[in-house]
Amino acid sequence: MTALADPMGFLLFTKGPLFNIAIAIFALGLAARLAEILLLGRRPNFAEPRAGEWLPGLRTVVTRTLPDPGTFKRAPFNVLTGLIWHLGFLVALLLFIPHIELIKGLFGISWPGLPNPFVDLVTAVTLVALAATLVHRLTHPVKQRLSTIEDYLVWAVTFLVVLTGYLAYNRLINPYPLALGLHILTAELFLIILPFTKLTHIFTAFIARWYNGASFGRRGVQS
Amino acid sequence: MTAKKHSVGEHLRDQGVSRRAFLKFCTASASLLALSPGLIPALAAALEQARRPSVIWLSFQECTGCTESLTRSHAPTVEDLILEMISLDYHHTLQAAAGEAAEAAREQAMKDNFGQYLLIVDGSLPGPDANPGYSTIAGVSNYAMLMEAVEGAAAVIAVGTCAAFGGLPEAAPNPTGAVAVMDLIKDKPLVNVSGCPPVPMVITGVLAHYLAFGRLPELDEYHRPLAFFGQSIHDRCYRRPFYDKGLFAETFDDEGARAGWCLYRLGCKGPSTYNACATMRWNSGTSWPIEAGHPCLGCSEPRFWDAGSFYAPLSVPTGLSSNQVLTAGAAGVLVGGTVATLARRTVETAAVSRQPVTADELEQTL
C-alpha cells in the first residue's frame, strides 16, 4: 500500500495501528525515562535550610520560561526564536480544536480552543521561527559545537510535524487524507523518538526546573 | 415486433421530445459534468449520434440503496431520459422477468452486445477464496457471474461504496471475505461511483458522460470521476466559515447546532471525504446530511466503516481507548521501574566501589 495510491488506507493506518504502536513506544519510553529519573531520588540533606523547597521549586518551574533581562540582551535572537516557536507549538498543539478533540478522545478531558485562522497564523510564525533556530544552530559557534546529529533529527521531525499540520490545514497537500496522514505520521515519529531524544525535555524540564528551584530555594535564592 | 434500432436523437424525437428540450438536457448535462458551455453543441451532436448502449446491472452483496438512489435522480430523471438513453437489459430490482427468463435476458444481452455493453455492479462480492455459497444468484456464485459478465463489457462501473471499495460487508472482520470489484477486475476501464449510496446525479452523470463521449471521465486515484469527487465535502461546505472561525456545535440541538456551526466536534468526516453532496445536495437539491444537522459519515471513502466512530472527530485515533492509553502508561511505569531499580543498584554499587581519596594519595601526584 502506498500513501499516494491509497491515501485513505494510509490515513487509517496512521490513525489506527501506527498510532497504537507510537503511543505504546511513547508511553513505555517516557515512563521508563521518568522512572529512571525520579526513582534515583536525592540523598538526604542535613544542612539547615533557609527556606522550603516546594514553593521555590514550583516558582522556578514557571519563571524559567522567560529569560533574565541580561541573558535576553546578550542572546535576543536565540531567546526570541526559541520562545516564539515553543509558544507557537504549544498554541497549535493545545488550542487547535482538532487537537483538543484528540486529547478528549484519549483522556476524556478538554478545554476551549482558539479560532482556527489564529492558530493558522501562529503555525506559520512557528515555522518561520523554527527555520530561524536552524539557521542559528548552523551558524552560532556555541550551537555548532553543541549540536549533534540528534539535534538536527529532532529539529527536522519537529519542523515536519508543524509543516505537515500547516499544509494539511491549508489543504496544500491533496488529497486531504494523505495530508492528514502525513501530519499524523510525523506526529507519531515525534512521539516515538520523544523518550529517546532531547525531546524528553518536554516532560523532564519541569522536573529539572523543580530540582533547580528547590536546591536554590533551600538556600534562600530565587532561581 | 420489429427491431429497428434508433439513435438516441431519433429516439427522443420519436417520443415527441422537442429539440429545445433536448438542447436543455444537453445544457443541464454539460453543467452537471462541469463542461464548458462551448461544448454543449458537441455534446448535443454526440448524443444525437449515440446508440442506446446496453447496460447490465449486477447486484451482489448490496442493500438496494444504490438502485433506490438512482431512482431519485432528478436531472436527468431516471424515467424521462437515462432509462431511455441506455438499454437496461438486466437489473434485479427493476426488471419484469424473473428466474430463468431474467437470466436468459442477461445472457442474450451479453451475446448481442459483446464487447459493447456497460457493466454496472452494486454490492461487494465474496472473493475467489471465500465460500462461494455466501452469495449466489440462480445458483451461480457472484464471483463466477461477475467474471463471466465482465468478459464482454466495454467498461465497468462500480456503483456504491460496497462495489467500489468493499463497503460494509468488507468492514472488520469481513465475515464473508467480501472484496471490491476493482480488486478483481484489472483489465477493463473501471469507474468507481462511491457513496453509501452515491449521489444519484453522479451515477447518471457518469452514464451521460459515457454516452456522450464513449469514454469514461477523468478519474482520481480511487478511479472516481474527478468532476464529482475532486473536492472534499469540507472544501465546499457552507458551514466551512464556522470551522474557520472556530465555532462548533457540541451536541445536536444546542445553540451552535441551531445556528449551523461546524459539526467537526460531533465527528464530521467532511474534511477527508471527497464527494459532491455539498454542491449537488440530495433529493432534487432539498438538503444534504450536514445541512440536516448530522455530521458527514465519510461514506464515499474506502474503509469508512472502520475509520473510527462516526461521532469521534477526525483527529481522534481509531484504535485506542483512554483505558488502553493508561494501561500503556502503567506498563511504561513498570518498565521504567525496572530500569530505575537497575540504575539505583548501579548507584549503590558505585557508592560502595568508590574508593575514598586521601591526602597522601593526592600528595603522590605532586
Next chain:
Amino acid sequence: MSPIVNPTANPEVTPFNLERGLAAFRAEIDGPVAAFFSSCVHCGICAQSCPFYLETGDPKYTPILKLEPLRLVWESEFTLWGKIKGALGLQKKVTDAMLAEWEELIYDSCSMCGRCSMVCPVGNDIQAMVRKSREGMVAAGHAPEGLAGAAVRAVKTGSPMGLQWKTLQVQIEHVQTSSGLTVPVDQAGVDYLVMLSSMEVINFPEYLEAITKIFDHAGVTWTLSTQCFEATNAGIQIGNKDIAALLVERVVDAAVALGVKNVISPECGHAYTAIRWEGPNLIGRRYPFRVFHIIEVLDQLRAQGRITTEGKELDRLSLHDPCNLARKSGVIQQQRNLMDLVAEQFVELPEHGRFQWCCGAGGGVSSNERAEPLKLAAFKRKKAQIEAVEPERMVTMCATCRTQLEEGLEHFNMDIPVVGLTELIADHLVDKEEPT
C-alpha cells in the same frame, strides 16, 4: 584543543586511574543529574552566562559541554536507551584521554559561580554538576596540581597556604595593640566561634581588627579556636568529599569543644558554602550549632540596633556580590542594608545579587596557577561591569574576590581601590563611652 596532561599523573605511579574515576562519577549520579541531562536541548544559553566563554569567545567553554564525561557515564550506565545504544555499539565511552582533555574545562575555566544554573531554560544546575564532575576527576587523577597541593597542605598543616597558628598569633597581638581590645581565644560558651581564612590572615589582617571592634561595640561574646581557625575547604575546591569532610570535621570538633552555639564562617565565599551547605552532608549529620557569614551576623546586629554608626563614605561606592555568598547562599539584601549604613553614594553594578558576574577567581581557579590567564580573561566581565558605573571604590566581602579584584584592576591599570564591607562598618562605629 591540546590536552593538558598532568606530567606526574602517571597511572603507574599514582594511585588514581580511570576506573576509580568512573566509580566516583557513578556515585555522584542522582535524580537531579538524570533530570538535568534528560532535559538539555543544546540551546547554548548557558554559554551566554559564562565569563570564560564570553571573554574568550571559545565555544569549548560552553558550561554544559564541561559536563560531557559525567553525562556519558549517566547515559551509558543509567539509561535504558544508553544501554540499548551500548548493546548496539553506538554508545561513546569515557576514556582517560577524554578526562585529561576535560581537566582544563572542569577546573581552569570554571569558577563554579553558578550563573549558568540561574539561566538554563530547562533548569539545569550546571554548577552543581561541575562540582560532582570534580569528584570523578580527582579519583581519576586529573585534578590540577595547584589544587592538589592546597588540599594536601590543608589536610596536613591545617591551612591550604600552610599557615600556622603562630602566624595568626602575631596578627592577634597586632590587633590587640592597635585597637586596645582583647581578641578572645578558646573561650568556651561564647556566642560565636569565628573562623578565618588563611588569605584573610595574610592579606587582610584589618578584617580581624574590624570584627574585634564591631563585636566589642555590639557587646557580642566570641572567640577564636586554636584547635581550628581555618574554615576554607580545599576539598571542596578540588572536588573531593573525603578531604572536604575531613576539613569540615575539624571545624565541627573545634566548635563542639568550645560549646558554642554559632559559628561564623570567614568572609571567604567558598568557605561559607563549604560549612554552611555542604558540611553537614559531607559528615553525614546535622551540626549542634548554626553557621553564619559575618555579613549575616552584622546585619542581624544592625537590625537589633546593636550597631551604631556615624558619618558616611562620601565617594561613589559599588558592590561586588561574591558568588558563593549571594547567588549560592542567598545573602544578598544583608550587604545592601549594611552599605546603606555607611555609604552616601552607593551604586549597584548593572547585574548584581543573584545575577551578579563572577570575578573569575572562585572554584579553585585562583589556587590553580596555570589558570592565571583564564582567570584574568574572565575578570574582564567584572571589569566591564565596573566600567559601566565608574565607582571610585569597590566594596566586597570575600577575601578571594577582593584579591582578584585588586589584582585584576591593577592589571588593567584601573585605579579603583577595593575595601572590605566589614572594615567599612568598623570604621564608622560610634566610639564607645570610655568606662568611667
Next chain:
Amino acid sequence: MSALSSIPIRVQSMSHGTANCGNAVPILHEVRHALERLIATGEGTQIDLNAIPFGPEDEAHLLAVLGVGEVRATIDALGPTHVQETAIPGVWLIDYRITEDQRLALHLDIGDIPEILRTQRQDLDTALTTLDARLTSAKDRAQFEY
C-alpha cells in the same frame, strides 16, 4: 486514459452557502469582452454561472449591474426555462429549471438570440405532420360536438 486529458473538465460549483464569492465583477468584465467579440465578429458566448463559485450576493450584484431589458420569454420544455434580456442588449440571462422548479443551470448568453429561444429546424420538420394530425383530431371533435 490519456485521451481524456483533451476533455476540459472543471469541477462544478454550486456554492450556495457562500453568499459572496467576489466573482460578479470578473464575470462582468468577461461579458464586456464577449460583447466586443459579438460586435466585431458576430460570435456569441455562453457563460455557465454554475461553473465558478457564484453565490446569491454575486448574482444580485451581477443582475443589478446588468439590469432588466425588454424581452422576456419562458420555454416549457422539461420544465420551465426563463429567458430574460438584460438592459444591455445582446446580453441574455437564461435560467434552466426542472418541473420541480429546481435550478438546473444558469447561463449568461451573449448573442443576437439565445439558441434555445430560436425555433429549431428539427422541430420545424415535424411541425407540418403535427398540425395535420391536430386538424384531423379537431375535425373529429367537431363531429363529436355537433
Next chain:
Amino acid sequence: MSERVVVDPITRIEGHLRIEAEMDGETISRAYSSGTMVRGIETILLGRDPRDAWAFAQRICGVCTLVHGLASARSVEDALGIRLPPNAQLIRNLMIGAQYVHDHVMHFYHLHALDWVDVVSALSADPKATAELAQSLSSWSKSSPGYFADTQKRLKGFVESGQLGIFANGYWGHPAYKLPPEANLMAVAHYLEALAWQRDAARLHAIFGGKNPHPNVVVGGVASPIDLESDSALNAKKLAEVQRVITAMQQFVDQVYVPDTLAIAGFYKDWFQRGEGLGNFMCYGDLPATGSMDPATYLFPRGVILNRDLTTIHDVDLHDAAQIQEFVSHSWYDYSGGKQTGLHPYAGQTTLDYDGRGGVKPPYKQLAVDDGYSWLKAPRWQGHAVEVGPLARVLLLYAKNHAQTRELVDSTLSKLDLPVSALFSTLGRTAARTLETKIVVDQMQGWYDQLIANIRSGDISTFDATRWDPSTWPAEARGAGFMEAPRGALGHWIVIKDGRIANYQAVVPSTWNAGPRDPADQAGAYEAALQDNHQLADVKQPIEILRTIHSFDPCIACAVHLSDPQTGERLEIKVT
C-alpha cells in the same frame, strides 16, 4: 422426486431470493424459500460504539432505508433508558410515515404491478377509453386522452426500438394477465408518474435526515435542530416544504394509488382466494403518540392473532426469552447448543456454516431442502410461525375496531363484493398495504400539526443529550428496539458491555415471512402461502409464484443473519 420449479432470481424485490417449488401436477405441493446472500452485519457490529450501530444496521436495507436505523437507535435508547423529546418522536413518526407511503407506492407500481399489468397489451389500448376509465376512478388531473396518447406513443417508441431493457423477457401475453388494454395503459402511465412522485416524497427524509436513501438517525432524538429563524435548522421554509410533501403524498394516495389498487383487484378476484397460508399474524406495534414508547399510545397495536381468530389477541413481550426464538434447523448456521434449539435474540448466535449445514457448492441446480437451504433463520413466536406486515397490521386494527380501518376495509370489500375472509389471501395482502398507506398518510397531517403546535408553544427540543457520553452508561445494558417496518414487525436486540456492542441481533420482517422451515417442519409464511392453492399455468413462466411472493414485498438483504465464519465466537476489538 416430483418436478421442482426453481425461480432464482426472484426479481423486483430487495435482495436475493430463491424459490423452489415441488409440484403435484399443476399445483404446488411444497415450496421452499431461500435467501442466497449473506454479509455478516451482526458480526461486523460486535465491538463497535452502540451510537454508531444505526448506520451499520441501516445498511441492512436501502429500500426500507429508515427503519433499521431507527430500530437500532431504539434498541440503544431502550438499553440506556433514553426518553425522546416529543418533537423527536413526532419527527420520527413523520419519517416513518413517509417511509410507509413512499415504500408502499413504489412497491405497488415498480415491484408488484408488472405481475398484474401487461405492458405490451397497453400498446393496443385506446387512449380515449383509457382517459374515461381513469376519470371514472378519480379526479386525478393527469387523465386526458392526450396524456395517455403521449404515454402510449412513448411506450411504442420504446418497444419499437427493439431494446426492451428491463421489460425484456417479461411474461407478456401470459393467460394470467387479465386487465383490459386500457387499464394496462393507465397503469403504465402511473408506473412512470409514480417514479416522479416518489422523488418528491423522498424529500421529507432529506429535510429531516439529510438524504434518502439512508437518511441520518441519531441515538437520543433527531439530528436536525429546530429554529424557525436559522438557515441551518428546521425553519419555517423547511416545515412548509414538509407540509407540501405531505399534501402531495396524500393526493397521490387518494387519487391514484387507492383507486388503481381497487381497479386492478377487481379484475383478479380469484387472487383473493389463495396465497395466505399460515393464518397466524403478529405486530409489535408502532407510531407512538407521545415521547414515550408506551404501547397504549401506538397507532398500530401490538399483538398476535392465531388461526385467523380475530376475537383473541395475544400479547407480545420482546424481552421474554420464551416468546421470540430463532431456529436454524434449515439454515446455513450452526448453534453451539445444536441445530434443534431455539435462541432468543439476546442470546442469539450467528455462525455461518454453509458447507457443514447442507449448502450445495455453486453452481447448483437445486438446494438440499432436507438440510439447510437458506441464509435466513426461522423465527417463531411461542413456537408458532407467524406472518408479519401490512395484512397483520390491518387485521389487528380491524380486530381492535379501529374506526377508519373498519370503514376502509368494509367499503373495499363491499365494492369488490368480497367477504372478510378474502383478506386472508395474496391480494388481501396487497389491498391491506394500500389501505394502511391511506391510514398512515392521513395520520401524518396530525403529527405535523402537533409538531407545529409544540414549536409554537416554545418547545424546540429535539435531542436528549443526557446519555450521549459513554461515561454515563452502565457497565452492562441490553435493550430491544422494535418497529413496524413497512414489511412488518422488526426487532433489533443489543447487548452493551463497557460501552461497546457485545451482541447484536436483528429479527426482521422478511425473516418472519421468508424464513425456512423450523425443526418441527413448520413452513415459513412465503412457503405456506405458495402451498396455499397455487396452480402454475406454465412452469416456464411461473408468474403465479411472483404474485404471491411479491404480495409480501420481500426484503431479503434485511432478513439474512451474519457472523464470524471461522469460530462463531464474539470478536473483541484487538489492540495491535
